[in-house]
Amino acid sequence: MHTRLLDLLVCPLCKGRLYPNADHSELVCRGDRLAFPVRDGVPVMLEAEARVLPETEEFPEPT
Incomplete structure (x- = not known):
């Protein structure tokens, strides 16, 4: 996933920053402890x- 897109996406619940996991299959919100799936390169931002x-x-390391 492109870094620029990650800079624009936020958690739909708390509006916090999202971090990709190691294999980029999920975007993780540290505040809410939620992992949003990425399917075919498209983040699914539904609770x-x-x-x-x-x-x-463990949380993914920030990039």
Whole structure:
């Protein structure tokens, strides 16, 4: 995913920054502990589609 697009996208709930995971299959909101899927290169920014991150899962490193 292009860095420029990541600069524009925010979490639909808290409006916080999103970070791609290691394989770029999800965009992670650290504040809400949600991971939004990326399907065929398109982020799915719906709360109903987001995965809740367990407390034990590490956040992706900021780029």
